[in-house]
Amino acid sequence: MSKRIEVEDLNVYYSDFLAVEGVSIDIQPRTVTAFIGPSGCGKSTFLRTLNRMHEVIPGGHVKGRVLVDGDDLYGPGVDPVLVRRHVGMVFQRPNPFPTMSIRENVLAGARLNNKRLSKGDADALVEKSLQGANLWNEVKDRLDKPGGGLSGGQQQRLCIARAIAVSPDVLLMDEPCSALDPISTFAIEELISELKNDYTIVIVTHNMQQASRVSDKTAFFNIAGTGKPGKLIEYNDTATIFTAPTVQATEDYVSGRFG
Ligand SMILES: Nc1ncnc2c1ncn2[C@@H]1O[C@H](COP(=O)(O)OP(=O)(O)OP(=O)(O)O)[C@@H](O)[C@H]1O
Numbered sequence: 001m002s003k004r005i006e007v008e009d010l011n012v013y014y015s016d017f018l019a020v021e022g023v024s025i026d027i028q029p030r031t032v033t034a035f036i037g038p039s040g041c042g043k044s045t046f047l048r049t050l051n052r053m054h055e056v057i058p059g060g061h062v063k064g065r066v067l068v069d070g071d072d073l074y075g076p077g078v079d080p081v082l083v084r085r086h087v088g089m090v091f092q093r094p095n096p097f098p099t100m101s102i103r104e105n106v107l108a109g110a111r112l113n114n115k116r117l118s119k120g121d122a123d124a125l126v127e128k129s130l131q132g133a134n135l136w137n138e139v140k141d142r143l144d145k146p147g148g149g150l151s152g153g154q155q156q157r158l159c160i161a162r163a164i165a166v167s168p169d170v171l172l173m174d175e176p177c178s179a180l181d182p183i184s185t186f187a188i189e190e191l192i193s194e195l196k197n198d199y200t201i202v203i204v205t206h207n208m209q210q211a212s213r214v215s216d217k218t219a220f221f222n223i224a225g226t227g228k229p230g231k232l233i234e235y236n237d238t239a240t241i242f243t244a245p246t247v248q249a250t251e252d253y254v255s256g257r258f259g
């Protein structure tokens with residue numbers, strides 16, 4: 001279930017390159033946190049450290065600590081595969097397995113965890129996950145058709161269903177609506193508002209309206225120049241970030257003066 005994420009003085013590297021420096025942030029359960037900031041400031045890089053996906057990239061490593069309900073994700077003996085089961089991720093471009101059926105797409109992660117899923121349990125999990133992702137009614141009569149046959153917005157909700165089918169504690173979403181039309185975007189935003197009852201959600205977005213609509217807290221990241229590390233500049237209630245930020249750069253960014 002929903003968990004707290006505490007990050008303590010995290011540095012994120014690609015080999016020698018320090019991409020993100022000194023991030024400390026405390027993210028509460030059952031909240032939506034938006035990461036905003038100009039391109040290249042390290043939002044995706046930092047997000048990927050929250051489920052150890054960063055280390056999949058050759059040379060990718062971190063210094064500092066990430067605690068999920070007090071447990072250090074980077075502690076000795078912690079299995080990154082297990083971490084990713086508890087901290088799910090949804091990417092910018094919907095990435096279902098295109099030839100795999102809708103049903104099997106939903107079950108893809110769950111099958112890795114439990115090889116002996118019975119037909120009845122699988123059916124129940126498919127329905128529950130698709131209901132949770134607000135997609136069930138649209139696909140219930142074609143569960144055996146390929147995932148690639150869905151619209152972009154449906155595919156993104158299918159990926160959300162796949163992510164929640166493994167019952168994660170945290171959902172990370174990197175610009176989940178950037179490839180979607182306004183109606184699909186609205187559907188995803190509605191869904192995020194519902195999912196926060198069960199999950200800790202972190203979403204990266206370039207859309208300021210979206211950040212103010214869906215998030216409780218907003219973290220503004222910035223970069224001092226090319227080759228410099230990205231930093232967390234300001235983190236506060238979303239309303240405060242958008243109406244009364246403390247730092248001038250935050251104000252300039254949210255009012256559209258740069259980025
Ligand atoms: N796989 C990689 N190898 C090396 N450097 C990388 C890699 N991915 C990102 N970087 C670098 O890390 C820095 C942060 O990039 P990142 O993609 O995290 O930014 P971002 O804030 O998500 O940008 P955008 O808004 O454009 O998605 C950039 O300087 C980028 O070039």
Ligand SMILES: [Mg+2]
Pocket residue numbers: 043044045
């Ligand atoms: Mg990014």
